[in-house]
Structures are given as structure tokens and as C-alpha cells.
Amino acid sequence: xxxxxxxxxxxRALCRExxxxxxxxIMRQAGRYLPEYxxxxxxxxxxxxxxxxxxxxxxxxxxxxxxxxxxxxxxxSDILTIPDAMGxxxxxxxxxxxxxxxxxxxxxxxxxxxxxxxxxxxxYVMDAIAVTRRELDGKVPLIGxxxxxxxLATYMIEGGSSKNFSKAKRLxxxxxxxxxxxxxxxxxxxxxxxxxxxxxxxxAVQVFDTWGGALSAAAYxxxxxxxxxxxxxGLDRESRGRRVPVILFSKGCNTQLEALAASGCDAxxxxxxxxxxxxxxxxxxxxxxxGNLDPTxxxxxxxxxxxxxxxxLSSFGPGEGHVFNLxxxxxxxxxxxxxxxxxxxxxxxxxxxxRPR
Amino acid sequence: xxxxxxxxxxxRALCRExxxxxxxxIMRQAGRYLPEYxxxxxxxxxxxxxxxxxxxxxxxxxxxxxxxxxxxxxxxSDILTIPDAMGxxxxxxxxxxxxxxxxxxxxxxxxxxxxxxxxxxxxYVMDAIAVTRRELDGKVPLIGxxxxxxxLATYMIEGGSSKNFSKAKRLxxxxxxxxxxxxxxxxxxxxxxxxxxxxxxxxAVQVFDTWGGALSAAAYxxxxxxxxxxxxxGLDRESRGRRVPVILFSKGCNTQLEALAASGCDAxxxxxxxxxxxxxxxxxxxxxxxGNLDPTxxxxxxxxxxxxxxxxLSSFGPGEGHVFNLxxxxxxxxxxxxxxxxxxxxxxxxxxxxRPR
Numbered sequence: 270x271x272x273x274x275x276x277x278x279x280x281r282a283l284c285r286e287x288x289x290x291x292x293x294x295i296m297r298q299a300g301r302y303l304p305e306y307x308x309x310x311x312x313x314x315x316x317x318x319x320x321x322x323x324x325x326x327x328x329x330x331x332x333x334x335x336x337x338x339x340x341x342x343x344x345x346s347d348i349l350t351i352p353d354a355m356g357x358x359x360x361x362x363x364x365x366x367x368x369x370x371x372x373x374x375x376x377x378x379x380x381x382x383x384x385x386x387x388x389x390x391x392x393y394v395m396d397a398i399a400v401t402r403r404e405l406d407g408k409v410p411l412i413g414x415x416x417x418x419x420x421l422a423t424y425m426i427e428g429g430s431s432k433n434f435s436k437a438k439r440l441x442x443x444x445x446x447x448x449x450x451x452x453x454x455x456x457x458x459x460x461x462x463x464x465x466x467x468x469x470x471x472x473a474v475q476v477f478d479t480w481g482g483a484l485s486a487a488a489y490x491x492x493x494x495x496x497x498x499x500x501x502x503g504l505d506r507e508s509r510g511r512r513v514p515v516i517l518f519s520k521g522c523n524t525q526l527e528a529l530a531a532s533g534c535d536a537x538x539x540x541x542x543x544x545x546x547x548x549x550x551x552x553x554x555x556x557x558x559x560g561n562l563d564p565t566x567x568x569x570x571x572x573x574x575x576x577x578x579x580x581x582l583s584s585f586g587p588g589e590g591h592v593f594n595l596x597x598x599x600x601x602x603x604x605x606x607x608x609x610x611x612x613x614x615x616x617x618x619x620x621x622x623x624r625p626r
Numbered sequence: 627x628x629x630x631x632x633x634x635x636x637x638r639a640l641c642r643e644x645x646x647x648x649x650x651x652i653m654r655q656a657g658r659y660l661p662e663y664x665x666x667x668x669x670x671x672x673x674x675x676x677x678x679x680x681x682x683x684x685x686x687x688x689x690x691x692x693x694x695x696x697x698x699x700x701x702x703s704d705i706l707t708i709p710d711a712m713g714x715x716x717x718x719x720x721x722x723x724x725x726x727x728x729x730x731x732x733x734x735x736x737x738x739x740x741x742x743x744x745x746x747x748x749x750y751v752m753d754a755i756a757v758t759r760r761e762l763d764g765k766v767p768l769i770g771x772x773x774x775x776x777x778l779a780t781y782m783i784e785g786g787s788s789k790n791f792s793k794a795k796r797l798x799x800x801x802x803x804x805x806x807x808x809x810x811x812x813x814x815x816x817x818x819x820x821x822x823x824x825x826x827x828x829x830a831v832q833v834f835d836t837w838g839g840a841l842s843a844a845a846y847x848x849x850x851x852x853x854x855x856x857x858x859x860g861l862d863r864e865s866r867g868r869r870v871p872v873i874l875f876s877k878g879c880n881t882q883l884e885a886l887a888a889s890g891c892d893a894x895x896x897x898x899x900x901x902x903x904x905x906x907x908x909x910x911x912x913x914x915x916x917g918n919l920d921p922t923x924x925x926x927x928x929x930x931x932x933x934x935x936x937x938x939l940s941s942f943g944p945g946e947g948h949v950f951n952l953x954x955x956x957x958x959x960x961x962x963x964x965x966x967x968x969x970x971x972x973x974x975x976x977x978x979x980x981r982p983r
Contacts, residue, residue: 433957435925442926442934485920485953486901487937524880524900543881544843563842568792569799577799580844596842600790 272407274472279341279410283473283514283536283557285590291582291619292340293612294412296538297598298333299345303605305332316361317353320346326397327404334409336605337612341409341473344398344466348416348477351458352425354390355382365430372428376447384458387465394462395469402470413471415462417478417519418455418500419493422448434483441492448492456496460503467505467513475516475538476500482521489525498532516559520597523548530555541596545585557590562611564595567603571610578614582622591623629764631829636698636767640830640871640893640914642947648939648976649697650969651769653895654955655690656702660962662689673718674710677703683754684761691766693962694969698766698830701755701823705773705834708815709782711747712739722787729785733804741815744822751819752826759827770828772820774835774876775812775857776850779805791840798849805849813853817860824862824870832873832895833857839878846882855889873916877954880905887912898953902942914947919968921952924960928967935971939979948980 274280278292300306309329313319320326330345349367353359358370373379385391402411416424424430426437441448463474481493497517506513517529518538529537530552539548539560548558566577578593585591593615599608631637635649657663666686670676677683687702706724710716715727730736742748759768773781781787783794798805820831838850854874863870874886875895886894887909896905896917905915923934935950942948950972956965 433922435922435957435959438920438922439925442923442930482899485898485918486904487941488920489899521878521899524904541842542839542846542878547843547881561842563795563845565790565792565795566799568796573799584844600792602792 274407274410276340276409279412279592280473280511280514282590282592283516283559284512285535285554285557287589288623289620291591291593291615291623293593293615294339294341294343295333295595295599295608295611296343298337298339298343298608299329300599301601302599302603302608303332303336316347317359320350320397321393323393323396323400326393327401330397330401330411331404333608337609338616339409339612341412342401342405343412343414343475344394344401344471346394346397346414348414348420348479349424350391350394351385351415351455351462352421354385354387355425355458357425367424368429369425373425373451376444379447379451379454382451382454384454387458387461391462391465395465398466398469398471410472411470412473412475413463413466414475414477415459415466417476417481417493417517418452418459418496419484420478420480421455421459422451423480423483425451434480438483441488445491452492452496456499457503460500463500464503464505467508471513472508472511473514473516474504475518478517478519478522481519481525486524489519489522490528493519494525494528494532497529497534501533514557518559526551536590536592538594539596545581545591549585549590554590557592558585559592559594561594561596564597564600564603567595567599567607567611571607574607574610575614578611579618579622582615582618585623587622587624589623593619631764631767633697633766636769636949637830637868637871639947639949640873640916641869642892642911642914644946645980646977648948648950648972648980650950650972651696651698651700652690652956652965652968653700653952655694655696655700655965656686657956658958659956659960659965660689660693673704674716677707677754678750680750680753680757683750684758687754687758687768688761690965694966695973696766696969698769699758699762700769700771700832701751701758701828703751703754703771705771705777705836706781707748707751708742708772708812708819709778711742711744712782712815714782724781725786726782730782730808733801736804736808736811739808739811741811744815744818748819748822752822755823755826755828767829768827769830769832770820770823771832771834772816772823774833774838774850774874775809775816775853776841777835777837778812778816779808780837780840782808791837795840798845802848809849809853813856814860817857820857821860821862824865828870829865829868830871830873831861832875835874835876835879838876838882843881846876846879847885850876851882851885851889854886854891858890871914875916883908893947893949895951896953902938902948906942906947911947914949915942916949916951918951918953921954921957921960924952924956924964924968928964931964931967932971935968936975936979939972939975942980944979944981946980950976
């Protein structure tokens, strides 16, 4: 396992070390916008079948790297594998997103919720990571990930996607002790899950707090941020002599950047509703920033994509600590050629714009 | 028309004058959570029939005031009356929200878009305001409103509600000049529309920028904020010897509070993802703040509602310039009794918590 990492731009940028150009990867880069992904997905059967077959998960993880000069791979999986391993039974309804067969419906359900044996119930993720690391052969680093406790809890309580999170919010307001019991169990499980991913070969990890932005500022600190900080402090931050950086991404939580930066993580994902200049002013030198192009820019023409990539790089400005990404996942309707324009533009513009200060 | 205003708490708070207790009104207070609203709505026929019948619009505007000790009425109408008056023909599909029969599909559609004669095409709104002022008889002030140019533009381009605003975003990125032509026409029309509302008796006005938060920071300044500032500067800010305060509410735009406060408006609506303490630190003494309880708190039990009302008032702290409201509209599933608990709690707690400094 002593394969040398040929491109370590991502790891260096996440640790705020100087780089010659800005590394770029794209949230959901292995996804439905790629025809080859749709083909493998059709071959696999269900979405969960695809996640649970290490060779196929590896294949779709590598697909975007064959097309684009990306600086990282992210293991193909789903944020909801943990609740599935806890017995809620995840399935997908076409056009409606994820659902659980057995959502949490009472304090008793929360109390009885098992702490899953990671190796046994989520071994397929570790296998996919190991296979993918072997296939990558040191080309670029591999990112592991999990959903945040709060984000997982919303799906587990609502039974699927939600508009207003009415049930999850009622729980935190009416029965905060039950909510804390649930979030504590989830935080411990996420910690063990990410450590197992690191052990299996993940070289950086990201926690996706997709629904942190649904909470009030006070509730966010109490029910989301606190548990992410607990995860960060429990992670094995070094593997085979190299630091494993941790990225926290709380969508819609830009008013919380300072608090997030104080969590002990290495980098923050930033959505597109704040300029990187402003985000950088707010967090100072404490963390790197990852983002933050509006994903819909990929629907615009080539000139607009290049212009917006340049504006994003300029907004961050010179110096270390930027990883280029979208402000959220790439959407299925994007023409893959447009992503190529983005990746090439980051390569073209960043050496001049992000030169060391 | 020289009826004395018996309760001017709202107008005083919006102008940052001292008040004995914090005024409260609720976005969408005349709405589906009230059985009497659903009855009048059923009687009226379509949603637009209800908007366009001044006596019925007045009736539903007054309904929440009969139940709760609210400090303002807001005229019952819809943010999409302007595009309807421009010929796009608004209709509603049950469970799916607003739709336009003739959405904008080309630059030519934008060029041809008429500047409507407000008195002729939107006279029903002015009539409803005049009738409602008469019926209110000075009990509380009446608020007028409009959608913001950007928010109106999204519906006009997408043809209805949207998840990613793909078409509207493509327009601003690929054809910014066309977008500016559209937004300029809308800003002028909104200005004339709000001035007509003021002329007819609206004592404060609010601009709802419901979808400002979908834009990147740079695009927000160029395509939304700029046009709201143009509206603010074109409004008749005095009527019958009294200032008519202007409230801007850009949902999901808390990173833009400083810029919004510099627009010349009197007050900012604030959603629940930032604490009022932080919002107040950011805007200083330039504007009043309106908000910002998470609407889902109204689904929680009485104790939780009272606790969260108190926390919201405490977060703003002592001194002038707060109007209590939710951070977004009240939702249909709320038990009206819960809103009563909220309104009473604001009356009970605010005299001590918002005492003049």
C-alpha cells in the first residue's frame, strides 16, 4: 500500500499549503449527468445495488476522472447508508428521492436504535474504497464522506425528503432530550464510519450537512454544529504518515462560518450565496475554503462558465487554501462538455490568480 | 380620510422610534391555516377571484385581526399580480402553486412586455386597500406589498415555481442585457404599483424578494438588490403627513444585510437562519429589523412557542427598532390557537425585554 500519491494538490490546499494551481473536484461528479454513469446504474439494478457492489461503485467513482482533469475522486456512495445500516431500510422512488421503510416514529424508536457494527453492515463501503484506491494507483487522492448527524436525523424522522422538516423540528422543540439522544448516537456512528473509511484508504473526508440551513441560528449550534465538532474531534487525522484533512459543508449556513471554522476542521465547503472574499475575511487563516460556483452556471454557455470560474478564483484572491468546487452538487441536466470547460478554466486561470502572496 | 390611527406601534418601530411593547404581525396571516379563510376562499371561486373582489379581499385581510391581537393588517393579494397585469395570465394548480399561461420565452417576449396601466389593470388592489382602510377605521395600520423584480422575473421566466431556477439563471448568465431590460421594466412597474397602494391608503409597504437567496452574492447585487434600491428611491415615503416605511425582505440573503441596509429602506425582514443579535450588530442603527421566528416553531407545543418567542425578543435585546414576525410565512398546517399563544407571548414578554435603553 505504499503507492506514491502523484497529485497531492487537494491535500496540500486543504491544509493551506502553497500549490502551483488550484485543485478542483465537483460534488456529485460521479452522477447522472454522465451517460456512462446511467449505463452502469442501469446494469446494477437499484441505486443501492450500485452502492453495495464495490467493483461497480469503483467504476462510477473513476468515470469522471477519465473525462476530466480532476484533482480528486470521491467514493461513490450515499449519505444515507448509516440509517440503512441502523435498520431503517433505505430505498429510492424514481423522481422523488430517498425513502425509509421504517422511519423513526417515537422516542422508543430512538432508544432502540442500534449502534451498527460498521465492518459488518457497512463493509461494502470500505471494500469500495479499498478497490478504488488500488485502481487509482496514486493518481489523485480519494475522498470519503458521510452525512452529518442533523441531516441524517431529518431523513430518519421525516421518512424521506422534506420541505419544512416539520417532524424533525417538532422533535427538537418539543422533545430536545430525545433529539440529543438520536444525534449523539449518530455522531458516534459517523465518527466510527469515517475512521473506518480512513483506515480503508480515504485520504480526506467530508461531512455533508445538507439541511443545516433549515435551522435557526441557535438550533443550528445546538443540534447540528455541536455534533459535527464532536465528530471532528474523534477522527483519526493521520494515516500512513500523512494528515487526513476534514471538510465540513453546511449548506445555507454562511452566517455560521466563524463557528464552523472554530470546530477544529481543516476546511469548509461554501455555497454560492456568499463571495469567497467575504468568507475568507470571516474565517481568516483558520481553515481552507472549498467552493463555490453556483451549479446552474454549468447550464450557461462556455463564455459565461469561463467568466464565472475566473470571478470565483479572483474572489478568493492570491494565497493558499482554496479548493475549487461548485457550491452544491452538479445537476443531472448538465452537458458533460460544460464541466470540461470549467475544469480547464480552473487549470488555465488559477496559476496567475492564486499565486502565493 | 382623517381617521386617527389608534395603534401606531408598527409604524413607530419601523422608524426606530421607542415603543412600550414590540408590535407583531405575521407574514401570510390571512391564509389557509384559518378555517374562515378557507370558507371565504371556497365561496369566491378561484384564488384570483378572491384577490380581485375588493370586499372579499378585505374580509380575509380582517379575519386574523378578529382572532388575534395583531398590530398590523396586510392587504390580501398575491405577489404575482404584476406579471398577470402584464399579460402573462396567472392561474393556480391545486398543490402545485402559481403558473403562467404565457411565460417569457425569448428576448422578443421581454422587449414586447407592456408597462401596464396600474389604475386600469391593478385597480382591484387599490380598491381592496381603500375598502380595508375604511373597515379598519384606524384600528391598526395597513401594509401594502409587491414581489421584488428578481422574484417576479423567476416566475415569469420559469412559468411557475422552480427548484433550481435554471431558465432564469441561464438568462442572467447568457444574456445579461435582456435580464436587465426585464428587471428595469419590473422595477418601474413595482414602483408605480406601490406608490398607487400608498396613494390608496397603504401605511407601510414591503417588497418580498422570496428568491433572492438563490443567487450568488455577485449576481444578487447585480440582479436583485440593485432593482430593489431603485424601487426604494422612487417611492413616495410620506402620506398625509406621516412617513410610509419601506421594508425589504430578501429570504436566504443574510450575508447581504449590510448591503440591504444601505439601500435606503427603513427596515429589513430577517429569516430565522441568523440571530437577531447578530443581524443587529451587522446593520447597526441604520434600519429596523422584522422577524425572525422559525415558522415551524408554531407546530411545537405551547411551552416551546413561548420559550422561542422569549429567545427571539432577548436576542434583539433592549432598545428600539424591532417588529416581531416569523422568518417566513405561516404554513397551512398550523393550529390557529398556536398563533394566539405566539401573539400573547410577544405582548407578555416584550415590555420588559425591549425596554428603551
